[in-house]
Amino acid sequence: MIDTLYIEQAIATHPRVREIGLRFPSANQVMCERYGAVFNRKSQNFRLQKKNPSLILADKFDNHVLETPEGYGIGGRNNYYFAHMLNCIYDCRYCFLQGMYRSAHYVLFVNYDEFFSAMDAKLMAHDGEDVWFFSGYDCDSLALDPLTGFAEHLLSYLETRPHAMVELRTKSTQIRALLGQAPLSNVIVAFSLTPEPAAVALEHKAPSVAKRINAMTQLAQNGWRLGLRFDPLLDDVRFEEHYQSLFRDIFDRIDPACIHSITIGPFRMPGSFFSNVVRLYPDEPLLAGSFANRDGLITYPKEREAAMLAFCLDELRVHVSGDKIFSCAVDGRDTVRADTESINLGFRSSSH
Amino acid sequence: MFLVVALQAEAQPLITHFGLRCESPMGMFRIYRSESMALVVSGVGKSLSAAATGYLCGCSDGWRNAPWINIGIAGHRNVDVGELIVANKIVDQSTAHSWYPPQLVSNVVNSTLITVDKPEESYPERAAYDMEAAGFFPSATRCSTGELVQSIKVISDNPHQSIASLNARSIEQLITKNLSEIEQFINRLSELSIEIKVLPHNGSLPESWAKRWSFSVTQGHRLRRLLQRWKVLIGDGETLDSVLGACKDGAAVLTALEARLNAEKPTYRRSLLVGPRASSLPDVQSQ
Ligand code: SF4
Numbered sequence: 001m002i003d004t005l006y007i008e009q010a011i012a013t014h015p016r017v018r019e020i021g022l023r024f025p026s027a028n029q030v031m032c033e034r035y036g037a038v039f040n041r042k043s044q045n046f047r048l049q050k051k052n053p054s055l056i057l058a059d060k061f062d063n064h065v066l067e068t069p070e071g072y073g074i075g076g077r078n079n080y081y082f083a084h085m086l087n088c089i090y091d092c093r094y095c096f097l098q099g100m101y102r103s104a105h106y107v108l109f110v111n112y113d114e115f116f117s118a119m120d121a122k123l124m125a126h127d128g129e130d131v132w133f134f135s136g137y138d139c140d141s142l143a144l145d146p147l148t149g150f151a152e153h154l155l156s157y158l159e160t161r162p163h164a165m166v167e168l169r170t171k172s173t174q175i176r177a178l179l180g181q182a183p184l185s186n187v188i189v190a191f192s193l194t195p196e197p198a199a200v201a202l203e204h205k206a207p208s209v210a211k212r213i214n215a216m217t218q219l220a221q222n223g224w225r226l227g228l229r230f231d232p233l234l235d236d237v238r239f240e241e242h243y244q245s246l247f248r249d250i251f252d253r254i255d256p257a258c259i260h261s262i263t264i265g266p267f268r269m270p271g272s273f274f275s276n277v278v279r280l281y282p283d284e285p286l287l288a289g290s291f292a293n294r295d296g297l298i299t300y301p302k303e304r305e306a307a308m309l310a311f312c313l314d315e316l317r318v319h320v321s322g323d324k325i326f327s328c329a330v331d332g333r334d335t336v337r338a339d340t341e342s343i344n345l346g347f348r349s350s351s352h
Numbered sequence: 353m354f355l356v357v358a359l360q361a362e363a364q365p366l367i368t369h370f371g372l373r374c375e376s377p378m379g380m381f382r383i384y385r386s387e388s389m390a391l392v393v394s395g396v397g398k399s400l401s402a403a404a405t406g407y408l409c410g411c412s413d414g415w416r417n418a419p420w421i422n423i424g425i426a427g428h429r430n431v432d433v434g435e436l437i438v439a440n441k442i443v444d445q446s447t448a449h450s451w452y453p454p455q456l457v458s459n460v461v462n463s464t465l466i467t468v469d470k471p472e473e474s475y476p477e478r479a480a481y482d483m484e485a486a487g488f489f490p491s492a493t494r495c496s497t498g499e500l501v502q503s504i505k506v507i508s509d510n511p512h513q514s515i516a517s518l519n520a521r522s523i524e525q526l527i528t529k530n531l532s533e534i535e536q537f538i539n540r541l542s543e544l545s546i547e548i549k550v551l552p553h554n555g556s557l558p559e560s561w562a563k564r565w566s567f568s569v570t571q572g573h574r575l576r577r578l579l580q581r582w583k584v585l586i587g588d589g590e591t592l593d594s595v596l597g598a599c600k601d602g603a604a605v606l607t608a609l610e611a612r613l614n615a616e617k618p619t620y621r622r623s624l625l626v627g628p629r630a631s632s633l634p635d636v637q638s639q
Contacts, residue, residue: 032441043498048548103454
């Protein structure tokens with residue numbers, strides 16, 4: 001439920017704004033000049049706002065599509081990311097967004113077509129080559145889709161651009177737009193997963209792991225290619241048992257042939273974001289655990305991180321061939337095994 | 353809880369209702385207090401409101417991340433006299449600068465609130481008009497987070513009922529009529545503020561320990577966090593004494609605490625609600 005809708009004055013008559021306004025007839029509509037005047041203001045508390053976030057409807061002027069950090073990707077050469085939304089309806093305690101943004105309000109950029117034009121420009125720049133676009137870095141790609149309808153627009157755009165490869169990153173079960181049409185070979189629906197006990201403790205408001213696996217099963221049955229994202233890996237006294245059990249739950253239901261790629265990323269967060277999150281949740285056990293500061297990045301201690309990665313790689317290779325597995329670690333090769341693809345840590349935060 | 357009110361007539365019903373006592377009749381501004389609340393009477397206008405907010409902060413403890421509320425009367429083009437509104441947008445008419453107090457409490461009608469330098473009698477916009485909020489809000493958000501800084505106004509005049517008909521008695525009556533809603537609003541903000549209460553510098557270090565070792569400011573910050581971690585990961589399961597007994601100075605305390613805490617890991621247990629692993633895969637709910 002949205003109680004307050006902030007709307008940039010300049011897009012007040014945009015059809016998508018009107019449509020969304022009608023979905024919340026009793027919400028207070030507040031006009032603003034630019035979304036930043038609401039979203040980026042100092043003196044805001046993410047934790048309090050998360051109790052009742054507002055929706056901000058905005059126009060994105062520039063930087064619709066950005067280059068990923070060098071080396072980041074799942075096998076492709078040309079890698080970009082984009083976010084049609086900022087923030088997320090779920091509330092994962094390890095989420096870097098709560099350390100990065102001052103506000104927990106959702107921002108929806110309604111000018112979808114400009115995202116697609118920017119993607120076209122990248123396709124032109126890499127004429128004839130596959131170009132990867134990662135969605136869902138600053139939000140969950142599908143969670144608010146029943147409201148935004150973004151996936152449907154994106155899929156219809158992608159139908160005629162076979163070189164545009166898109167990863168939709170999600171914890172959501174909002175897959176109606178996907179199930180409603182024939183699968184596209186240039187779309188990977190990548191689900192973020194943690195063992196169920198950690199998910200229950202930390203991924204507030206997100207669908208259970210079981211529901212996510214069920215959604216993956218349906219997508220696989222309908223021919224969609226899947227990604228598995230174990231990022232962040234979360235330590236726990238029964239780490240091995242919990243991850244073993246998670247992998248078993250997944251591969252009991254999902255045919256490995258439907259898996260396009262798997263990525264594993266240890267917990268990592270820039271120090272300043274981490275401090276912000278600790279300030280918001282000083283009593284959170286996850287954040288009270290043992291961490292190291294490696295060049296400004298908060299991670300598990302190096303040896304522990306390497307052991308966690310090695311364990312998961314071994315376990316996953318029981319189910320899936322190594323060339324589908326991509327792993328990343330802060331120190332690169334010295335903690336990533338040589339028999340799987342190593343990717344740059346890339347985004348300096350483990351990303352849902 | 354801190355209240356900033358322009359007029360004595362607006363303040364009086366609050367002073368009586370909350371049992372506040374006048375603290376400094378000779379000060380720059382008049383302050384009234386109880387154990388849990390302080391109220392300042394600012395006078396009319398945004399500059400006085402900003403100054404009184406700063407003054408109240410300077411004269412008080414516990415102001416960080418506490419609720420700060422500006423309460424008073426306002427005119428409105430479309431709202432009936434006697435209704436209570438909360439500002440979801442504050443506009444300083446003279447500078448066109450706007451602020452957006454985040455709204456987390458839903459028992460009060462929302463409105464834009466325009467702060468004017470002279471009383472507004474033609475109500476050109478669908479908004480409330482006052483003379484203080486644009487001074488109060490930026491000042492109070494230096495003390496507290498925006499969610500807890502709010503302007504609530506009882507509508508006192510509109511195109512059908514002129515501002516000229518107001519007097520001290522009618523203003524008191526307008527506020528009195530809304531005391532219960534105002535109190536509900538205040539209580540809800542208080543509950544929210546508890547959740548983000550700022551902890552004291554030395555965390556929960558027992559007094560005897562604080563006397564035994566001294567800590568620099570930086571060490572104090574580290575200590576506070578280590579004690580928070582202790583509470584979360586170890587709690588009463590072990591005494592601090594068992595770890596710190598042999599420490600000679602503050603630095604040794606920090607090292608010993610850190611080493612002990614780093615040996616702990618969180619434990620996530622399989623949820624009882626979810627039931628056994630293999631049989632709990634529900635149907636997908638794709639809305
Ligand atoms: S980690 Fe992902 S799913 Fe969780 S709150 Fe953040 S963006 Fe949403």
